[in-house]
Amino acid sequence: xxxxxxxxxxxxxxxxxxxxxxxxxxxxxxxxxxxxxxxxxxxxxxxxxxxxxxxxxxxxxxxxxxxxxxxxxxxxxxxxxxxxxxxxxxxxxxxxxxxxxxxxxxxxxxxxxxxxxxxxxxxxxx
Amino acid sequence: xxxxxxxxxxxxxxxxxxxxxxxxxxxxxxxxxxxxxxxxxxxxxxxxxxxxxxxxxxxxxxxxxxxxxxxxxxxxxxxxxxxxxxxxxxxxxxxxxxxxxxxxxxxxxxxxxxxxxxxxxxxxxxxxxxxxxxxxxxxxxxxxxxxxxxxxxxxxxxxxxxxxxxxxxxxxxxxxxxxxxxxxxxxxxxxxxxxxxxxxxxxxxxxxxxxxxxxxxxxxxxxxxxxxxxxxxxxxxxxxxxx
Numbered sequence: 001x002x003x004x005x006x007x008x009x010x011x012x013x014x015x016x017x018x019x020x021x022x023x024x025x026x027x028x029x030x031x032x033x034x035x036x037x038x039x040x041x042x043x044x045x046x047x048x049x050x051x052x053x054x055x056x057x058x059x060x061x062x063x064x065x066x067x068x069x070x071x072x073x074x075x076x077x078x079x080x081x082x083x084x085x086x087x088x089x090x091x092x093x094x095x096x097x098x099x100x101x102x103x104x105x106x107x108x109x110x111x112x113x114x115x116x117x118x119x120x121x122x123x124x125x126x
Numbered sequence: 127x128x129x130x131x132x133x134x135x136x137x138x139x140x141x142x143x144x145x146x147x148x149x150x151x152x153x154x155x156x157x158x159x160x161x162x163x164x165x166x167x168x169x170x171x172x173x174x175x176x177x178x179x180x181x182x183x184x185x186x187x188x189x190x191x192x193x194x195x196x197x198x199x200x201x202x203x204x205x206x207x208x209x210x211x212x213x214x215x216x217x218x219x220x221x222x223x224x225x226x227x228x229x230x231x232x233x234x235x236x237x238x239x240x241x242x243x244x245x246x247x248x249x250x251x252x253x254x255x256x257x258x259x260x261x262x263x264x265x266x267x268x269x270x271x272x273x274x275x276x277x278x279x280x281x282x283x284x285x286x287x288x289x290x291x292x293x294x295x296x297x298x299x300x301x302x303x304x305x306x307x308x309x310x311x312x313x314x315x316x317x318x319x320x321x322x323x324x325x326x327x328x329x330x331x332x333x334x335x336x337x338x339x340x341x342x343x344x345x346x347x348x349x350x351x352x353x354x355x356x357x358x359x360x361x362x363x364x365x366x367x368x369x
Contacts, residue, residue, distance in 0.1 A: 007207065010207040010210045010211055011207055013210045013213075014206045014207055014209075014210045017210070028271065028351065028352055028355050029209075029268075029270040029271050029274065029351065030206070031205070031206040031207070031209035031210050031270065032209060032268075032271065032348060032351045032352065034206075034209070034210040035209055035210045035211075035212050035213045035216075035348055036213075036348075038210055038213035038214075039213040039216055039217055042213060042214070042217040043217065043220070048214050048217055048218070052214060053214060055211065056211035056212075056213075056214040056215070057214075059204065059207060059208040059211045060208060060211055060212070060215065060330075060333060060340075060344075061333070062154075062158075062330075063208055063326055063327075063329060063330035063333070064154075064171070064172050064173045064298075064326075064327055064330040064331075065150075065154045065172075065176075065201060066201055066202065066204050066205045066208055066326070067173055067205070067269070067291050067294060067326060067327055068150055068153070068154055068173060068176050068177060068180070068198070068201065069146075069150060069194075069195060069198030069199065069201050069202040070202060070269055070287050070288070070290070070291050071173055071176075071177035071288070071291040071292075071295075072177055072180045072181055072184070072191065072194060072195075072198065073191060073195075073284065073287055073288050073291075074177065074181065074288045074291070074292075075181050075184060075185070075191055076191045076284065077284070077285050077288050080282075080285060081288075084254055084255065084258050086252055086253075087248070087249045087252035087253055087254030087258060088249070088254065088258060088262070088289070090248065090252055091244075091245050091248035091249040091252060091254060091262055092245065092262060092265065092289060092292060092293055092296065093296055094244070094248055095241065095244040095245035095248055095262070095265075096241075096265075096266070096293050096296045096297050096300070096323055096324065097296075097300060097304065098240060098244045099237055099240050099241040099244065099266060099319075099322060099323040100297055100300070100301055100304055100319050100320070100322075100323040100324070101304055101308060101319075102236065102237065102240050103233050103234075103236065103237035103240070103318060103319040103322045103323060104304075104305060104308065104310050104315050104316060104318070104319035105308070105310075106232065106233045106236050106237070107229055107230070107233035107312075107314065107315040107318045107319060108310055108312060108315040110228070110229035110232050110233060111226060111229040111312065111314070111315065114228050114229050115225060115226060115228070115229060
């Protein structure tokens, strides 16, 4: 029963998020707002209920599965991709590598410069 | 299929969501098993292998993507609740996050600008059409966000959905190698980079490395969805004024 409660809670937050986004005409997707609202709730309550932890870890453990149907959508775009395959593949590949490397380096650099290494959770000094 | 009963069954099945849903689950189960057998080698990422298997099956049986998606939509739908569920690991990492809010914000804004700017710039340099440039621009954001932005700036939303998945796979496959090569050991930096560059598929990979990397990747994915929605349309206007 706990799992059912957890999944229901996730759906309710998503629903509230979707409705709010449409009513307020905000340019972000409903689930993202639902996530922010759930985070705020957990913060105010000061703990995450077991049912919610169960449901969220079950969903997140196989997050990759959820992208499979969208990935298969590639077959509907074979023609377009074949037409401009060079700019698409190169831009996508290089841009992803550049973004990943730059973001990791910026995060590492700013953490070292801006966060005082105090407490047990200080960053690595390698 | 000479037996009329078998043909009837096939006609029924090919039009029923049961087919698309079942083959999605079976393909993923097989792909995941392969991934485990290969010792979680990122090159055997279960999204790549299951998508390849499914496209193969659909092409061989002459099934259209729309018919497949009748069943596939049930799995696709869960992306919504899974996005909401990211609040939980995020909350569990709250104390660490509070300490790191400034570096996280800086990395996030830079990451989003670099992701969109470099994909537009590279596609333009390589002779890609404006439509392709605009479809690529939001590729690092999670699928529902990216599709909305793509439509707004003149891309093709359904092509963007595919590019988003390929981007996620690219990030998930190359990420850990890149970090090793750059000698980045901090799980928070790795997680933020994974989430900014490779959204949910990168986050799935990050959770397999460590729960801290996963939580930070989920955080970066969620926040960069906001940042992309706010920054990218403005960045596109600015770039177009420049040319």
